[in-house]
Each structure stands twice: as C-alpha cells, then as structure tokens.
Amino acid sequence: MEKNNKFEWLSPPAQLKAEEDSIHAWRAYLPGERPRLAFFMKTLSSDEQARAARFLRTEDRVSFSIGRGILRCVLSKYLGSAPENIRFDYTSFGKPRLHKNPEEPLLNFNVSHSNRWAVFAIGKNRKIGIDVEHIRADLDVLGISRRFFRHRRLISLTPLLKIRDKNFSTKYGF
Numbered sequence: 001m002e003k004n005n006k007f008e009w010l011s012p013p014a015q016l017k018a019e020e021d022s023i024h025a026w027r028a029y030l031p032g033e034r035p036r037l038a039f040f041m042k043t044l045s046s047d048e049q050a051r052a053a054r055f056l057r058t059e060d061r062v063s064f065s066i067g068r069g070i071l072r073c074v075l076s077k078y079l080g081s082a083p084e085n086i087r088f089d090y091t092s093f094g095k096p097r098l099h100k101n102p103e104e105p106l107l108n109f110n111v112s113h114s115n116r117w118a119v120f121a122i123g124k125n126r127k128i129g130i131d132v133e134h135i136r137a138d139l140d141v142l143g144i145s146r147r148f149f150r151h152r153r154l155i156s157l158t159p160l161l162k163i164r165d166k167n168f169s170t171k172y173g174f
Contacts, residue, residue, distance in 0.1 A: 012026075012077065014077075016077045016122075017078070018078055018107055018122055018123060018124035019124065020125060022123070023121055023122070023126075024122045025119060025120070025121050025130060026070075026074055026119065026120040026121075026122070027117060027118070027119050027120075027132075028066075028067070028117070028118045028119075029116060029117055030062075030063050030066050030067060030116050030117065030118055031116050033066045033070065034062065034066065036066070037062060037065060037066060039069070040065055040068070040069025040070065040072075040073075041065055041069070043068075043069045043072045043073065043083040043084045044065060044069060045087075045088075048068055051064070052065045052068075063113070063116070063118075067111065067113055067118045069083070071096075071111060072084070072086050074109075074120055074122065075098070075107065075122070078107055086098070096111075106124060106125050107122060107124055108122075108123050108124070108125075108127060108128055109123070109128070110128050110129045110130045111130070112130050112132045113132065114132045114133050114134045117132055117134075118132070119131075
C-alpha cells in the first residue's frame, strides 16, 4: 500500500504463506525489541549464542541476538514451527540458509542491517537479496560520486539514487 508517497508497513497475519511470485520484506527497529531480548536468546541455537558472545561490544551482541531471534520468529510464521526448532546451514561465506527438509517449503531469505534497523526478505523457490543502508542527511552522495566516477558511470548511477522500494509484493513490520 502506498500512502502519502510512502509505503505503509503492514502488521503480519498469524500465519504466512510465501507464494511463488512474491517477495515479502520485513523490517525491525532493533532497539525497540530490546525488552524481548531474553525471549530471542532462548530461540537461538548454541552456535548462535556462542557467536553472539564473541562480539566485543554489548550493543553488537544484543543487536545480533535480537536480529537473529526476529529472523527465527519470522521464518517460523512461514514454516509453522517454533523459532527454536529452525535449523540453519551456512554457505562458504558464512551466510545462513534454511537446513533443507523435504517436508517443508523451499524458502529463501536474506538479511541486512544498518544503524539499528534490520530488514529481511523472504521468497519461495528463488534467490533473493535485500539491503538497507543508513542514509546520512549530511552526506553528499552525488557529490562524492562525481569525484570518483567517470561521467558515463555517473549517468547510470544517478537513477539508482532515486529508486524507491516499490519492488516488494508485501512489506511487514515486526
């Protein structure tokens, strides 16, 4: 839904189904979920808890734990299983993916986070990606681009700076 030139993020239904031709995007403001940290920690596997413990800064430990806990909760809505029962495999680059189970739908997901926000993309039977970047109002992106890119590259880059997030079928807020 578009409202006042901005997209409205929906509250998700109790159960979700990924369709072949759609991508669902989720967003979460990580500090807003801090009161639920203990719950999210209980959903993490022992290797995820160990990974969280390796972060030097408390803020990074908390953000990782909340973000991974939210990912598990979101995926559980599609899979119909408890968040703590979801199993991940990892690519050679360390990216998580769902452990293949022939009795579950083939869901793919991607996660990105920046400056206290996390976004998640969920799709069925397709490779997907999502990215979020904190946009600093004081940063002249086009000016920096002019300094480092040739004119032809700059012409192809300029429209990308204006792209809006209209390419998602459904967007949910956690």
